Amino acid sequence: MYSQVLCGLCQNKEVLRVGAVFASGFIRAIRFLENNWSLLCKDIRNGTIDTRITDASVRGAVMKILRPDSELADFIEAECNKQSWQGIITRLWPNTKYVDVIVTGTMSQYIPTLDYYSNGLPLVCTMYASSECYFGVNLNPLCKPSDVSYTLIPTMAYFEFLPVHRNNGATNSITVPKSLNGKEQQELVDLVDVKIGQEYELLVTTYAGLYRYRVGDVLRVAGFKNKAPQFNFICRKNVVLSIDSDKTDEDELQNAVKNAVNHLMPFDATLTDYTSYAETSTGQGHYVLFWELSFNDSTPIPPSVFEDCCFTIEESLNSVYRQGRVSDKSIGPLEIKTLEAGTFDKLMDYAISLGASINQYKTPRCVKFAPIVELLNSRVVGNYFSPKCPKWVPGHSQWSNMN
Structure with missing residues (x-):
């Protein structure tokens, strides 16, 4: 570099x-x-x-x-x-x-x-690709980031799509298994059969020999160029956090964090990076978010502001999480741990030392590997908890929405 x-x-x-x-x-x-x-x-x-x-x-x-x-x-x-x-x-x-x-x-x-x-x-954003193969290109590269869509090139690989069923914000499985079950095989659709507005998990069969490989990306059909479907990238399919019956995916967590950081704007502070951890080793399990901040002002941020951030995140999560907090008492108050400057650079250095590619590295949105959790905890400079339970209305759970 x-x-x-x-x-x-x-x-x-x-x-x-x-x-x-x-x-x-x-x-x-x-x-x-x-x-x-x-x-x-x-x-x-x-x-x-x-x-x-x-x-x-x-x-x-x-x-x-x-x-x-x-x-x-x-x-x-x-x-x-x-x-x-x-x-x-x-x-x-x-x-x-x-x-x-x-x-x-x-x-x-x-x-x-x-x-x-x-x-x-x-x-x-010029292209859409992964370690397994190239997928497609952005035909309108000067568009706004929020409008980016990718047109898949059918000669890059053989593409198939598994419909994703969202239940009040969470995707329909905790992890992406390596192989398809019988029901999933029946649900698969080809590139020419995707429907506008529908979300799909992407599967590829590649020239290198991967067969119906589950990439783990969730895409939404945004439109068509002639007859070629164009896709918005939504999130990774794997659920990021889970304590009990709750399932919080990457997209939902990102939106919740985005809502919370608005509380930092009056202090001219920005979120440099974040990750999360499901703390289940002590008593009542709870979500932990590790935040690294950058400050353009010397004005200190009161603890109450970080508590408001915790509460805003909880209010932004799905009703199953909120039911676990309010009614079932199976989930404890969400916690934000603020970190020393440069922590996520050290996290990247650690990943690269274990063999990760610097070009392919992305900050993990959930950490489980004990040495990484220890690294993050060793650089905590403050911790804050949600001061109260979020709103939850009985009868409006994820499961009732499925009926």
Whole structure:
């Protein structure tokens, strides 16, 4: 990353686009620049590369580009030294036309941060793909992130679709099994038979040999290009959190967090990243949300504001969760734990140390692996609980909605 950023700065007038696969990865690169710009300026000024870059081939490639340039170093130093980093992308790379990142699904939480750093440059989601195969493309790449839809290319793989039945906000299973049962096989539809507005789980049969592989993505049919269906990415199918009979999926959790962070706006604070954990080791199980915040103001946030955030999240969750809180008493008050700055960078570093790809890495929206939970808990700076139970009306549960 150091070498890529260094080359990008050396050729700052030639850069026409910036980005990464996922929005979270690109924001990590900007934070890396925030932490290392003085070293980068030193290398540009002297025409050298930091001794910590030890790979000979990387050093050789960089030195083909790098030349001593004190004027450029002064310019970068002046921009990075300013109190505000708003618009830093267009300030350092003035010819940048757009930011090429995926901002659909839970990546949408990073849109305000990207807009801040880029001065509102277009956020372009060009393609839809996974480790298993490419799926399709966005035929209108300059559309708003909320309007992104992907047209699946039928020669990429053989696509099949399993209808998703939502019960008051939660998808119809806790995990995605590897194989289909008999009923599911009968429900499968081909690409030409999907219906507009319906949500489906995507299955692929690939040239590499995967047969009816459950990708785990939930898509909604948004429309058609000629006769080709176009899909909105909704969420991952796996339920993120569950204590008792409650099932909270990624999409529902994202919407609940989005509602809650509105309480932080008066304090000029933003949510950098978050994950969650179902705490069941002590007595009454409850949801725990780990939040890392960034502050543009020195005004402290009162504990009552975080308590309001907890309550807002609970109010935003489905009725089965609220029944567990209010009537069954099987779920305890939701808890928010605030974290030290840089915690999610350390989480990413840990995942990469275990073999994860930096290009494919996404912050997990639920953690269960004990070492990760321990890492997060070791960096907690504050914890807050929902002060009261959310509203729940008897007879309006998930199960009654199924009748």
